[in-house]
Amino acid sequence: MINFTIKFQSGVPIYEQVIYAVKKAIVTEQLKAGDRFPSVREVSKELRINPNTAQKAVSHLVRERLLEIKPGIGSIISELGAATKAQRDKILNDEVEKLVVESKRLSIKKEEVVDAINRGWKLDNKEG
Amino acid sequence: MINFTIKFQSGVPIYEQVIYAVKKAIVTEQLKAGDRFPSVREVSKELRINPNTAQKAVSHLVRERLLEIKPGIGSIISELGAATKAQRDKILNDEVEKLVVESKRLSIKKEEVVDAINRGWKLDNKEG
DNA sequence: CTAGCTGTACTATATCACATAATACACCTG
DNA sequence: CAGGTGTATTATGTGATATAGTACAGCTAG
Structure with a gap:
């Protein structure tokens, strides 16, 4: 199941809206460090967006260190670290x-x- | 002559950077209400951007009520009005x-x- | 009046981001 | 092994961005 909320609006790329929704969910402690994050296919299916678009959002979140990938298993929410x-x-x-x-x-x-x-x-x- | 400063950076549309530079110049009173604003062709030539791109920036600034057009003459900086x-x-x-x-x-x-x-x-x- | 400026509006082309679709593969788990 | 995971690939379509070139109506200064 999806454990964050999102309401799409036009004019902003979908993958960016997903990224922001996840960021906001983490910051508001709706998602906490260690929580399981839904798989790419799950996100894609529940939000009814293309798997590639979901994958794009996830990969950005990993690069920004908000998610950690457990290969073959899934991904989890990271600890909030200090900024550069x-x-x-x-x-x-x-x-x-x-x-x-x-x-x-x-x-x-x-x-x-x-x-x-x-x-x-x-x-x-x-x-x- | 161009009476605002701008330093282009990649990743952001040129016309948006022009819009922001003008906004900032107005807000910092580098440009004041009533000041003449350079013509589309002038902006295009001095910033070395396409006339259509300059025109796009100007038309956005007019729509946002930061510039007023004096047909056949040119444009001037508007007063800052209240927000909706x-x-x-x-x-x-x-x-x-x-x-x-x-x-x-x-x-x-x-x-x-x-x-x-x-x-x-x-x-x-x-x-x- | 005329020359030269102004904003504005086209057509056309090229590139890139975005979103979609459909596969495919290596990895780990139960 | 079956089924989940992340990841990569190729392909297509649409729209924004930026470019080039041309054109026209309006106003002004000479």
């Missing part, structure tokens, strides 16, 4: 900057953004 | 959530993210 400097910089510089620029252009106040982050930090996973 | 509810929701829900999820998966602390936002809020435009 490059990863930290990408978030704390590039991604934050994008959010700031978009907020400013829409005349959204800094306090509103910070509030939204405080609110979002204690996440309850409603949809994916 | 949908635009606010997209930033304060979706975009913030993405940032939170990515931060948590890399074990980045909330305080670090908030600090980065405080720092980024007073932007000096180094590159685009």
